[in-house]
Amino acid sequence: xxxNVMPHSAMGRRVIIDVDNVYxxxxxxxxxxxxxxxxxHAGEKVALIGPNGAGKSTLMSxxxxxxxxxxxxxxxxxxxxxxxxxxxxxxxxxxVFQDPDDQLFCPTVFDDVAFGPLNLGLPxxxxxxxxxxxxxxxxxxxxxxxxSFHLSFGxxxxxALATVLSYQPEILVFDEPSTNMxxxxxxxxxxxLKAADRTILLCTHDLDIALEVCDxxxxxxxxxxxxxxxxxxxLYDRKLLEDNKLELPLAVMTHExxxxxxxEQEMDEADRVxxxxxxxxxxxxxGPDSHRHVHVHAHDHDHAHLHEEVDETHFHESEPHDxxxxxxxxxxxxxxxxxxKVEGGK
Amino acid sequence: MALDIDRYASVASPIQRWDPRVKTAALGVxxxxxxxxxxxxxxxxxxxxxxxxxxxxxxxxxxxxxxxxFILVFLVPFFLILxxxxxxxxxxxxxxxxxxxxxxxxxxxxxxxxxxxxLITFSAFGSSRFDVSMLALQRLKCPKVIVQMLxxxxxxxxxxxxxxxxxxxxxRARGFIERTDRRTLRVLGHFVGTLLVHSFERxxxxxxxxxxxxxxxxxxxxxEFQSNGVDFIKAAVVLALVVALLIGDVGGRFAPAAQAWx
Amino acid sequence: MHISEGILSxxxxxxxxxxxxxxxxxxxxxxxxxxxxxxxxITSVFFVTSLIKFPIGPSSVHLILNGLAGVVLGWRAxxxxxxxxxxxxxxxxxxxxxxxxxxxxxxxGGALVAYGVWQLRHYFSFARKEFAFxxxxxxxxxxxxxxxxxxxxLTTGEAFFAVAGAVLAAHIPIMIVEGxxxxxxxxxxxxxxxxxxxxxKRAKPQVTxx
Numbered sequence: 001x002x003x004n005v006m007p008h009s010a011m012g013r014r015v016i017i018d019v020d021n022v023y024x025x026x027x028x029x030x031x032x033x034x035x036x037x038x039x040x041h042a043g044e045k046v047a048l049i050g051p052n053g054a055g056k057s058t059l060m061s062x063x064x065x066x067x068x069x070x071x072x073x074x075x076x077x078x079x080x081x082x083x084x085x086x087x088x089x090x091x092x093x094x095x096v097f098q099d100p101d102d103q104l105f106c107p108t109v110f111d112d113v114a115f116g117p118l119n120l121g122l123p124x125x126x127x128x129x130x131x132x133x134x135x136x137x138x139x140x141x142x143x144x145x146x147x148s149f150h151l152s153f154g155x156x157x158x159x160a161l162a163t164v165l166s167y168q169p170e171i172l173v174f175d176e177p178s179t180n181m182x183x184x185x186x187x188x189x190x191x192x193l194k195a196a197d198r199t200i201l202l203c204t205h206d207l208d209i210a211l212e213v214c215d216x217x218x219x220x221x222x223x224x225x226x227x228x229x230x231x232x233x234x235l236y237d238r239k240l241l242e243d244n245k246l247e248l249p250l251a252v253m254t255h256e257x258x259x260x261x262x263x264e265q266e267m268d269e270a271d272r273v274x275x276x277x278x279x280x281x282x283x284x285x286x287g288p289d290s291h292r293h294v295h296v297h298a299h300d301h302d303h304a305h306l307h308e309e310v311d312e313t314h315f316h317e318s319e320p321h322d323x324x325x326x327x328x329x330x331x332x333x334x335x336x337x338x339x340x341k342v343e344g345g346k
Numbered sequence: 347m348a349l350d351i352d353r354y355a356s357v358a359s360p361i362q363r364w365d366p367r368v369k370t371a372a373l374g375v376x377x378x379x380x381x382x383x384x385x386x387x388x389x390x391x392x393x394x395x396x397x398x399x400x401x402x403x404x405x406x407x408x409x410x411x412x413x414x415x416f417i418l419v420f421l422v423p424f425f426l427i428l429x430x431x432x433x434x435x436x437x438x439x440x441x442x443x444x445x446x447x448x449x450x451x452x453x454x455x456x457x458x459x460x461x462x463x464x465l466i467t468f469s470a471f472g473s474s475r476f477d478v479s480m481l482a483l484q485r486l487k488c489p490k491v492i493v494q495m496l497x498x499x500x501x502x503x504x505x506x507x508x509x510x511x512x513x514x515x516x517x518r519a520r521g522f523i524e525r526t527d528r529r530t531l532r533v534l535g536h537f538v539g540t541l542l543v544h545s546f547e548r549x550x551x552x553x554x555x556x557x558x559x560x561x562x563x564x565x566x567x568x569x570e571f572q573s574n575g576v577d578f579i580k581a582a583v584v585l586a587l588v589v590a591l592l593i594g595d596v597g598g599r600f601a602p603a604a605q606a607w608x
Numbered sequence: 609m610h611i612s613e614g615i616l617s618x619x620x621x622x623x624x625x626x627x628x629x630x631x632x633x634x635x636x637x638x639x640x641x642x643x644x645x646x647x648x649x650i651t652s653v654f655f656v657t658s659l660i661k662f663p664i665g666p667s668s669v670h671l672i673l674n675g676l677a678g679v680v681l682g683w684r685a686x687x688x689x690x691x692x693x694x695x696x697x698x699x700x701x702x703x704x705x706x707x708x709x710x711x712x713x714x715x716x717g718g719a720l721v722a723y724g725v726w727q728l729r730h731y732f733s734f735a736r737k738e739f740a741f742x743x744x745x746x747x748x749x750x751x752x753x754x755x756x757x758x759x760x761x762l763t764t765g766e767a768f769f770a771v772a773g774a775v776l777a778a779h780i781p782i783m784i785v786e787g788x789x790x791x792x793x794x795x796x797x798x799x800x801x802x803x804x805x806x807x808x809k810r811a812k813p814q815v816t817x818x
Binding site (some may be wrong): 061064087090094099102106110114149 | 498504558
Binding site for chain 2 (some may be wrong): 612613614615616617618621632636639640641642644645646647648649650651652653655656657659660661662663664665671673676680687690691692694695697698699700703705706766767768769770771774785788789790791792793794795796797800801803804
């Protein structure tokens, strides 16, 4: 079953990546991509999720021509990925790989960040200013003369990003960007991703980061796109995720669990309020101004959300949806929701 | 294990300020000359020169002495073997073995020359960043591909050293103790094998990352060298020393054989 | 085992450099842009493994593993060892810059001999042949290196005959250690990732589109 819902954010924007029925088999006979197709639109932030072995790395290699498809094609901004075009393709697509030590191979920080622009043959002053800029973006100003291998892991991760930013690709692909990152660095990364004005493809097992950053989600299973839709739907679809060796994002699981507790357990009113408040607050934990309401039922409310108080009428019973999406996220809130009492506001 | 020889490359000194190309060329000639000396006084002079260069380079003494500890250990056996293996007339016997002063002299000669060269090498490469030293060599016509590979190898040495330490800690944590037995050898074989497998996988990923950033076979560098008159004056001083050593050495070889220490 | 500075005569040093240059040119033929970074990374593993010590009684010996370089890298073992020798001379402070040529020929030559021995396994078929040929390659690499080192010492004069003999004798326990380690490693690699070993019948897949 392929769920194909065109998110409204993508409507009207040009297609920047077009992967068209790509097949790829490794020389040792292992067929990894089996008719893979999807589009990315300019400015979209898309998560690519899937179990290990599904083909995420192989797919990424196809996006900048490190691998070429056996059949089918990949088109980046109207340029087909072919041997003749590799130089321009790699200029447009920047991939930040998982292990920073695979990407930092020059004697100094400056050299590593300058590597990309140097390969483009840019003039000296331009390179110097780009390096400075890229380092400033990732918070590593003044690190130019340090050697990459003496930096901490978090600094190396940021530096790896800087080495890609410096040649200013329109499309950024991230491979497991948040792995092994401490919470503060992870938070900074999330903030950066949300603010970045670029097309971003996030390949990740960290479904929470996907939920926070991305509008859309692609589920890659066994060399094919199994689901393609709004992140808020796919990442709430317990059955879909668990059938494919994934799980709900932690945020959603917590949400569910607390709903379950509220619905099924006997407890004092005071406790209910606390949990309700937590549930409510949980949705706005990332600051009052920049957050999204991640609801189980993705619809608009006609009332304001007050952050200091718990408005229990906020907990709706499940209703039929009429918001253009004919999906009821499976299982995520069904039965327990029905048991919730809707009480008058406090 | 101090792998980064260029840790103190920013310590200011006349050696550090010397244009790396001129420095490497001049000191290289000096080193080769010293290696070929055959007389004790000149070897001693070379050692003095070496010590002077290290002092001028202002490198921390603990750093230099740590490096020297290895060479000193290596050279000790020569003092033990050569006096007894020297052919010809023995001066006296020690425990039944013939002792020849010439053997001791030879050992001393080697010792002084080796030490002098090590001191100069340390000064030369400890006073510039590694990649700058390598690029200097490239400008002096060393094959480009060798220099590029040296830079990569040096860079990844640290990564694998780290990995090796971690693997070793894990091994130790499972109760492994190195002993002089076959099991240890087998475990070491597997250990090295694992490291190799990781390295092969890493090379694939590194190459992929390089391609992704537009690598097309050429490794560019933005290092620029600039030499001035002072650099060449320093080189002239070194070359003068070289000439002096050579004259003294050749002259010394023709001195009367009666003087046993020549 | 390396030779230190200040021992060998000018002709031997020069011969070392010439020999190293010729062998390097011969074994680096056809190196493309993909191999340059890849070989470098693998070289750094061999470099780092030379820091591993095996205890023998009260002291210990460092692993050399030039035989393993031959088993894994084939012809490219020579440039890998050349790089290792240069790096050692520069960053360890043992000295060795004047003897880079001789040391490379000695160790690199041993690696090439090891490769030759390793390839002989194709003519045989028995259980654990990878261990057997790996061990043989490792041991023979050591003894070849030892012979070259002794020969170099002999050229210096009669005074060094005893030293040359001592050096050769010292190589015997090292030969055993290296043999076992290389054998174990070759067997391990054959089980885990046989592509790594040099001269495997299956052609190495050209995985990346350059």
